[in-house]
Amino acid sequence: MTDGATGPLLLGVRHHGPGSARAVRAALDAAAPAAVLIEGPPEGDALLPLAADERMRPPVALLAHAVDDPGRASFWPMAEFSPEWVAVRWALDHGAAVRFIDLPATHTLAMAGDPTWTDGEGEEADGGEADERRQGLRVDPIAVLAGTAGYDDPERWWEDVVEHRGTGAAPNGPPATGAHDPLAVFAQLADAMAALRETYGHGGHERDLVREAHMRLQIRAARKTHGDGIAVVCGAWHVPALTTRTTVTADRALLKGLPKVKTGITWVPWTHRRLARHSGYGAGIDSPGWYGHLFGAPDRPVERWLTKVAGLLRDEGRIVSSAHVIEAVRLAGTLAAMRGRPLAGLTETIDAVRAVMCDGSDVPLDLIRDRLIIGDALGEVPDTAPAVPLQRDLTRLQRTLRLKPEAMERDLDLDLRKETDAARSLLLHRLRLLGVGWGEPAAGRAGTGTFRESWRLRWEPELHVRVAEAGVWGTTVLAAATARAESDATSATALADVTSLAERCLLAGLSDALPVVMRALADRAALDADVGHLAQALPALARSLRYGDVRSTDTAALGGVATGLALRICVGLPPACTGLDADGAAEMRGHLDAVHSAIRLLPGPADAGTGGAGGSGPQDVAGRWADALGRLAGRDTVPGVLRGRAARLLLDDGRLAEDEAARLMGLALSPGTPPAEAAAWIEGFVGGGGADPGGGMLLVHDERLLGLVDAWLTGVPAEAFTDVLPLLRRTFSGYEPGVRRALGELVRRGSAVAGPARAEAAVPGFAAELDASRADAVLPLLRLLLGTEDTDDDELLGAGT
Structure with a gap:
C-alpha cells in the first residue's frame, strides 16, 4: 500500500468481504480522497450515479454483454458488504469522483471467446521453480496464506485476521491492530501479497498482467487530474503489481492488439446464492448471508446471529427459548476460546446451534444454511437503468400480472378459467419457448381437467442474459415468441419437433405463428412414412387439441392433421411391428401406449377431419385403431410383448371380451x-x-x-x-x-x-351372494356421515359411491 501523502492510497481488499468493506469505509473517511478508482469495467462509469438511487437495493451486478452475441456476457456482482459497493456509495455521498479502472469489458468479452487467451490454464507460469507454476495451476492467495498460518480452512483464517480484527490478537496470523489505525490492515495484506507475487508471479492468472497494465495507466491519468489525492480499491492480489515501477510504453505494449467486441452494459438484480459463484470479480464466498450479518451488525454479532437462528427455528415449529440462545452463545464462545480464535465464527455458531437448539441433529441445519447462511436476498434495480426493449416489456408484464421475480423457489398453481391466471400461463409458456426458464411445469393438484397448471418458479440473474439473447427476436415477449416459433418451424427437420412446437404454440397462445407451424407440420407429416416417427408426433398434437379447448383456440386445422396422422398409423402399424427384435419391440410398445392415449383425445366421428386413407367424410379413428390392435393381437409374426399389449388395450376399452382375452392368453x-x-x-x-x-x-x-x-x-x-x-x-x-x-x-x-x-x-x-339385511344395517350410519337423513336408499347409495 502506498501512503496517501506520497502517492495513491491503494486499498487491497477481498471482494465481498465485510471486514474489508468496513476497513475501506474507515480508510476513506480518514483520507477523504478527491477521487476513488475501483476495480471494474470502465463502461459502467455512466451507470455509477444509479447506485445512489433509493430504488437501487443490493445485491446487484453490472452485466456486460456483446451486442451481437448477448450470450457472451459477464457479471460484476456487488453486495451491501462488498468493498466496491461501499467505495461507490462513499464517493457519491461525499461528492468525490468515482471511476472503474479494470480492463474494459469490450476486451474481456472478446478474450473470453478467443482460444488464445486461456488465462494461464495449462500454460507455464513465470519462474518455473514451483510445481504449481510448472503445471500452470492457478494460485488462490487466501488459501496459500491460510495454509502458511497453519489453517486448513481459508474462510476461517480470513475471519480471524480480517473479519474479527480489533477483538484481540489472531493466532498464527498478523496482529489485529486495525481497530485504531484504519490503514494498518491494508499494509499487512499488501506485504503478504507482495511476498506471494514474488514467489508465484501471476500465479496462473496470465490475464491479470494485461488488466494490471490497464489499471496502472488509469491511475496515471487520474493523478494528472487529482494529484495524489486518489484512492484505489482493488483486489489485494493486484496491489504489488500496481506499485511496480513500469513505463507507459511497456504498459501500452501489453494492451496493444487486444480483441474487441461491441458491448452493452447495465445494472441487474443479483442474489446471495449467486455470490457463491466465481463470476466477474471471481471471489465466490460460501456464506453470503453470514457475511451480510457481520457487516450489518453494529455490535454483539454472535448474539444477534443466534437470535436470528432461534427465530427461524421457531417459525418452523421447533421449541427454542431464550435460554437456548443464551446457552448457545456461551457454547460458541467456549469453542472459540478452545480453538484459539478471537471471536466465535460461523463454524462455532453452527456447532453450538446443532448441540443446543437441534438436539445434535443435522437436519435443521440444512434449513439454517439455506435461509440464513446463504440467504435468499434478491436485489432491485431502478427502472431508469438501461435495458433491452424485451426486458422492459417483461418487467411491465410482471407488474401487470403481479408475478414478482423471486430468488427463492416457489410453486404457483394457476386456474386457467381466470383471466389473470390464464395470462400468467401464456407469459410463462412464451418465455420457455424463448429459452428463458423462469418457470418449469410441475406436478400439480390431482385431477384430469385441463384448466389447471402448476409451475415451479425461481428467478436467477443469468435469466437477464437469456432475455438479452431473446431480444433479437422482437421487442415484446409476444412478438419475440412468435418470431422464434416461426423460425423454429421452418428450420425443424424432425416431425416430432414440429408437433412439439405446435403444442407449445397453443399453450403460449401464439395464434399468428400457428399457420407457419401448421404448414411445416403438414409438409413433414406428408413426407415421413416411418410409423415410429408418426407415433412420436401424435401425442403432442392430441394434447394440443385438448389444451386448445380451454384456451378457446381454433384447432380445426390441427385436428385434421392429427386425425390424418392417426389413420396413417393405423394402416402402417401392423407391418411395422413384424419381425422386431427385443429392443425394437420394447420401443414400439411405448409407442402403442402413447398412441392409444392420444387417440382418446382426438375428435370423435362427428368432428374428425377427412384426412386419411380412402376416405371421404368423417372417419372413426377409434374404430380403425381397434382394428389395428386386433390384427396385432392375432398375428404370430408380431413379438409377444406387442401381441400381449394389444390384447390388454382392447380389453381395457371393452372391445375384447373376457372370454376372448382368456383364449388369447391360453x-x-x-x-x-x-x-x-x-x-x-x-x-x-x-x-x-x-x-x-x-x-x-x-x-x-x-x-x-x-x-x-x-x-x-x-x-x-x-x-x-x-x-x-x-x-x-x-x-x-x-x-x-x-x-x-x-x-x-x-x-x-x-x-x-x-x-x-x-x-x-x-x-x-x-x-357367494350379497346379504341384503347386513348391507341395510349400514345405511343409518351412512346417512349420519353424509348428513342426508331424509334421502331415500337409492339416492343415498348413489351419493355414497
Missing part, C-alpha cells in the same frame, strides 16, 4: 410356445408401472387370468425357467407392494383357478 401360454415368448406376452398384457400402473389389479380381480398365468408358470421346464425369470421379475416388480401381496395371497390360498371352477371358488370372508 394360446400364448400353450406348451408349444417357447417360454421366453410366452413371458414376453405376459409382460405386454399385465406389465405394470409406466403407462399401466393397474396391470396387477387386473390379475387380482380376474382370477381366471391369474389361474392361466399360474398354471403356465408352474409348467415351465426347469432348464427354461432361468431364461424366463428376468422377464417375469421385470413385469411383476412394477406392481405396488400391496398388489404383489394380494397376488401372493391368492396364489397361496389356491384361489387362482381357471375355467368353470372359478365361479365356485370362495374367498375367505366373502359369501
Whole structure:
C-alpha cells in the first residue's frame, strides 16, 4: 500500500468481504480522497450515479454483454458488504469522483471467446521453480496464506485476521491492530501479497498482467487530474503489481492488439446464492448471508446471529427459548476460546446451534444454511437503468400480472378459467419457448381437467442474459415468441419437433405463428412414412387439441392433421411391428401406449377431419385403431410383448371380451410356445408401472387370468425357467407392494383357478351372494356421515359411491 501523502492510497481488499468493506469505509473517511478508482469495467462509469438511487437495493451486478452475441456476457456482482459497493456509495455521498479502472469489458468479452487467451490454464507460469507454476495451476492467495498460518480452512483464517480484527490478537496470523489505525490492515495484506507475487508471479492468472497494465495507466491519468489525492480499491492480489515501477510504453505494449467486441452494459438484480459463484470479480464466498450479518451488525454479532437462528427455528415449529440462545452463545464462545480464535465464527455458531437448539441433529441445519447462511436476498434495480426493449416489456408484464421475480423457489398453481391466471400461463409458456426458464411445469393438484397448471418458479440473474439473447427476436415477449416459433418451424427437420412446437404454440397462445407451424407440420407429416416417427408426433398434437379447448383456440386445422396422422398409423402399424427384435419391440410398445392415449383425445366421428386413407367424410379413428390392435393381437409374426399389449388395450376399452382375452392368453401360454415368448406376452398384457400402473389389479380381480398365468408358470421346464425369470421379475416388480401381496395371497390360498371352477371358488370372508339385511344395517350410519337423513336408499347409495 502506498501512503496517501506520497502517492495513491491503494486499498487491497477481498471482494465481498465485510471486514474489508468496513476497513475501506474507515480508510476513506480518514483520507477523504478527491477521487476513488475501483476495480471494474470502465463502461459502467455512466451507470455509477444509479447506485445512489433509493430504488437501487443490493445485491446487484453490472452485466456486460456483446451486442451481437448477448450470450457472451459477464457479471460484476456487488453486495451491501462488498468493498466496491461501499467505495461507490462513499464517493457519491461525499461528492468525490468515482471511476472503474479494470480492463474494459469490450476486451474481456472478446478474450473470453478467443482460444488464445486461456488465462494461464495449462500454460507455464513465470519462474518455473514451483510445481504449481510448472503445471500452470492457478494460485488462490487466501488459501496459500491460510495454509502458511497453519489453517486448513481459508474462510476461517480470513475471519480471524480480517473479519474479527480489533477483538484481540489472531493466532498464527498478523496482529489485529486495525481497530485504531484504519490503514494498518491494508499494509499487512499488501506485504503478504507482495511476498506471494514474488514467489508465484501471476500465479496462473496470465490475464491479470494485461488488466494490471490497464489499471496502472488509469491511475496515471487520474493523478494528472487529482494529484495524489486518489484512492484505489482493488483486489489485494493486484496491489504489488500496481506499485511496480513500469513505463507507459511497456504498459501500452501489453494492451496493444487486444480483441474487441461491441458491448452493452447495465445494472441487474443479483442474489446471495449467486455470490457463491466465481463470476466477474471471481471471489465466490460460501456464506453470503453470514457475511451480510457481520457487516450489518453494529455490535454483539454472535448474539444477534443466534437470535436470528432461534427465530427461524421457531417459525418452523421447533421449541427454542431464550435460554437456548443464551446457552448457545456461551457454547460458541467456549469453542472459540478452545480453538484459539478471537471471536466465535460461523463454524462455532453452527456447532453450538446443532448441540443446543437441534438436539445434535443435522437436519435443521440444512434449513439454517439455506435461509440464513446463504440467504435468499434478491436485489432491485431502478427502472431508469438501461435495458433491452424485451426486458422492459417483461418487467411491465410482471407488474401487470403481479408475478414478482423471486430468488427463492416457489410453486404457483394457476386456474386457467381466470383471466389473470390464464395470462400468467401464456407469459410463462412464451418465455420457455424463448429459452428463458423462469418457470418449469410441475406436478400439480390431482385431477384430469385441463384448466389447471402448476409451475415451479425461481428467478436467477443469468435469466437477464437469456432475455438479452431473446431480444433479437422482437421487442415484446409476444412478438419475440412468435418470431422464434416461426423460425423454429421452418428450420425443424424432425416431425416430432414440429408437433412439439405446435403444442407449445397453443399453450403460449401464439395464434399468428400457428399457420407457419401448421404448414411445416403438414409438409413433414406428408413426407415421413416411418410409423415410429408418426407415433412420436401424435401425442403432442392430441394434447394440443385438448389444451386448445380451454384456451378457446381454433384447432380445426390441427385436428385434421392429427386425425390424418392417426389413420396413417393405423394402416402402417401392423407391418411395422413384424419381425422386431427385443429392443425394437420394447420401443414400439411405448409407442402403442402413447398412441392409444392420444387417440382418446382426438375428435370423435362427428368432428374428425377427412384426412386419411380412402376416405371421404368423417372417419372413426377409434374404430380403425381397434382394428389395428386386433390384427396385432392375432398375428404370430408380431413379438409377444406387442401381441400381449394389444390384447390388454382392447380389453381395457371393452372391445375384447373376457372370454376372448382368456383364449388369447391360453394360446400364448400353450406348451408349444417357447417360454421366453410366452413371458414376453405376459409382460405386454399385465406389465405394470409406466403407462399401466393397474396391470396387477387386473390379475387380482380376474382370477381366471391369474389361474392361466399360474398354471403356465408352474409348467415351465426347469432348464427354461432361468431364461424366463428376468422377464417375469421385470413385469411383476412394477406392481405396488400391496398388489404383489394380494397376488401372493391368492396364489397361496389356491384361489387362482381357471375355467368353470372359478365361479365356485370362495374367498375367505366373502359369501357367494350379497346379504341384503347386513348391507341395510349400514345405511343409518351412512346417512349420519353424509348428513342426508331424509334421502331415500337409492339416492343415498348413489351419493355414497
